[in-house]
Amino acid sequence: MKNFVTCFKDKQFLVFFFTRLRSNQSGRYEEAFPFLSLCGRERNFMRCDDRPVVFTHLLQSPAGPQGIMGDQELLSYCGGEEKLTVLFRPEALYMHPASGRVYHPCSERTGSVGLVRSALAIELSPFFVYAPEQGQSGQPTHFIWRGKQHTLTNELAGSFPTTEEGSGQEGGVG
Numbered sequence: 001m002k003n004f005v006t007c008f009k010d011k012q013f014l015v016f017f018f019t020r021l022r023s024n025q026s027g028r029y030e031e032a033f034p035f036l037s038l039c040g041r042e043r044n045f046m047r048c049d050d051r052p053v054v055f056t057h058l059l060q061s062p063a064g065p066q067g068i069m070g071d072q073e074l075l076s077y078c079g080g081e082e083k084l085t086v087l088f089r090p091e092a093l094y095m096h097p098a099s100g101r102v103y104h105p106c107s108e109r110t111g112s113v114g115l116v117r118s119a120l121a122i123e124l125s126p127f128f129v130y131a132p133e134q135g136q137s138g139q140p141t142h143f144i145w146r147g148k149q150h151t152l153t154n155e156l157a158g159s160f161p162t163t164e165e166g167s168g169q170e171g172g173v174g
Contacts, residue, residue, distance in 0.1 A: 012077040022109045053077050053106045053114035090145040094156035113159045
């Protein structure tokens with residue numbers, strides 16, 4: 001028998017829930033619950049402190065026919081292991097200047113930005129490179145991954161409110 005808590009440990013449920021997650025444009029509770037996961041006639045309204053997609057693990061991509069994509073890495077999210085992944089793009093990592101949280105792009109349907117879990121961010125942190133004049137107090141400029149230095153694009157910076165706009169939450173859903 002499953003209850004509310006055990007559902008969040010069940011990979012099949014997590015895959016089902018998060019593959020149906022999207023921005024709430026239902027006309028109901030949009031302000032209070034910015035995300036929605038549909039299950040037949042049931043509507044699962046969701047809100048979170050930061051982002052609904054949380055990247056938890058870095059996985060090696062399984063080799064396809066003739067080794068296609070076998071050398072690329074995937075970011076797994078929300079407990080879905082290999083069933084919920086996006087291609088890892090080291091140059092697209094973004095460290096929020098106010099919160100220090102690390103983000104990576106995800107599906108537009110789920111808000112375009114996913115949070116990198118703290119434990120994974122700590123594992124990745126030694127690979128960030130900072131401008132010499134700023135040290136680690138500034139924004140990282142590069143990320144070294146698998147022996148290659150990637151210039152950080154900061155493409156996700158526009159997905160966060162500026163400090164002047166202020167949402168009341170550093171790095172929160174704006």
